[in-house]
Amino acid sequence: MTPARPDPPATVTVVGIGADGWPGVPEDSRAALLDAEVLLGGPRQLDLLPPECTGERIAWPSPLRPAVPGLLAAHTGRRIAVLASGDPMFYGIGRALTEVAGAEAVRVLPHPSSVSYACARLGWPLEDVEVVTLVGRPTARLAAALHEGRRLLVLSADAATPGEVAALLRDRGFGPSRMRVLEQLGGARERTTAPATADDWREESGDPLNLVAVECRRAPGTSRLGAVPGLPDEAYEHDGQLTKRHVRAATLGVLAPAPGELLWDIGGGSGSIAIEWMRTHPSCRAVTVERDPVRAERIGRNADRLGVPTLQVVTGQAPAVLAELPPPDAVFIGGGLTAPGLLDACWAALPAGGRLVANTVTLESEALLADARRRFGGELVRLAVAHAVPVGAFTGWRQAMPVTQWAVQKNPEPGADR
Numbered sequence: 001m002t003p004a005r006p007d008p009p010a011t012v013t014v015v016g017i018g019a020d021g022w023p024g025v026p027e028d029s030r031a032a033l034l035d036a037e038v039l040l041g042g043p044r045q046l047d048l049l050p051p052e053c054t055g056e057r058i059a060w061p062s063p064l065r066p067a068v069p070g071l072l073a074a075h076t077g078r079r080i081a082v083l084a085s086g087d088p089m090f091y092g093i094g095r096a097l098t099e100v101a102g103a104e105a106v107r108v109l110p111h112p113s114s115v116s117y118a119c120a121r122l123g124w125p126l127e128d129v130e131v132v133t134l135v136g137r138p139t140a141r142l143a144a145a146l147h148e149g150r151r152l153l154v155l156s157a158d159a160a161t162p163g164e165v166a167a168l169l170r171d172r173g174f175g176p177s178r179m180r181v182l183e184q185l186g187g188a189r190e191r192t193t194a195p196a197t198a199d200d201w202r203e204e205s206g207d208p209l210n211l212v213a214v215e216c217r218r219a220p221g222t223s224r225l226g227a228v229p230g231l232p233d234e235a236y237e238h239d240g241q242l243t244k245r246h247v248r249a250a251t252l253g254v255l256a257p258a259p260g261e262l263l264w265d266i267g268g269g270s271g272s273i274a275i276e277w278m279r280t281h282p283s284c285r286a287v288t289v290e291r292d293p294v295r296a297e298r299i300g301r302n303a304d305r306l307g308v309p310t311l312q313v314v315t316g317q318a319p320a321v322l323a324e325l326p327p328p329d330a331v332f333i334g335g336g337l338t339a340p341g342l343l344d345a346c347w348a349a350l351p352a353g354g355r356l357v358a359n360t361v362t363l364e365s366e367a368l369l370a371d372a373r374r375r376f377g378g379e380l381v382r383l384a385v386a387h388a389v390p391v392g393a394f395t396g397w398r399q400a401m402p403v404t405q406w407a408v409q410k411n412p413e414p415g416a417d418r
Helices: 027-035 065-074 091-099 112-120 139-145 161-171 247-254 272-279 293-305 341-347 362-378
Strands: 011-017 038-041 056-059 079-085 106-109 129-133 153-156 178-183 209-215 262-266 285-290 312-315 330-333 354-362 379-383 386-391 394-399 403-409
Touching: 011 027, 011 091, 011 362, 027 106, 027 341, 038 161, 065 091, 079 091, 079 272, 079 362, 091 106, 106 293, 106 403, 112 129, 112 153, 112 178, 112 247, 129 139, 161 178, 161 209, 247 330, 247 354, 247 379, 247 403, 262 272, 262 341, 272 285, 272 293, 293 386, 330 341, 341 354, 341 362, 362 379, 362 403
Parallel strands: 011 079, 011 106, 038 056, 038 079, 129 153, 262 285, 262 330, 285 312, 330 354
Antiparallel strands: 153 209, 178 209, 354 403, 379 403, 386 394
């Protein structure tokens, strides 16, 4: 059930403000701030306002997001102005306010974002830059954006973030990447550091209001990790329980992740399916279920290493733990198919249009998949991969164990692929 929204105040106006403070605030925004009865914002932002802004000043509590509904409800009927850094709708408080009060109750007056300022200073086309925020998020998520030649703008949590970015770049084989730190953009104390590689980066005391510009360069000998499924097997730490590269690519192709969707990965092994699902788009989410605690910890390390540290790892036995999980858009079963009730539980959890894919190499599980196809439809395929290997002085084929795959869509729309 969707929670009831609080009665909206008479007006919630969200005003973007930059490092230049009050002098850089346009007339419409100034008028809103001068007229407000309540002024909400961070302490740094509130301190930028002149005495003429006479509204009651309230600093955001921490954590911020859970406090928003209560603060709006406490000031129902009053004119509220909310201060935000730069563009409130770009990784800013504007999102939380519109989600809580509704877009119709929120008026947004943006200021140029730090990203726009940075691109102007660097001469980088904004549309060619990838933005990664590390504000309230683990540094490891940057790893998924590392590709040769890409330009990144990293939104920093504080003055320590540039050093953390440099350390991650070195650890992931991108030490030759060139970095610059841009501080207090648009303000009187604006500063851009001299370019230096992550390998040569030296810690220095900087301003907490900063972002990091990165031009990605891969070190010689570093494995190339592409943007599509099918990462090299050696990218994973594993004990043999790994969906191999070619089968993994075929499996993700059938699962067909789309932005914002959630995957259940049952029998996670090394976590490769869930990890590569999440790498297809920053908004893709996944939960992997693994009964072995050692493997579950290994999945977490792989997810961190490959840039998707928010992968949720559940240590437990399916189907028992499935009732506790959020509803999936797709399900992959890579292990535990013979567990009583697993297939039926996964099928019941899927919404209309949801996809289910199961892989196996055993005859017992293959029989279960044949029966599932009879009951639910879908497609059974046999995936066979052979690798060329030395045979004495010659070369021959070594066949890997064939994989039987069942793929099905639940109640597909007429004409849709099954």
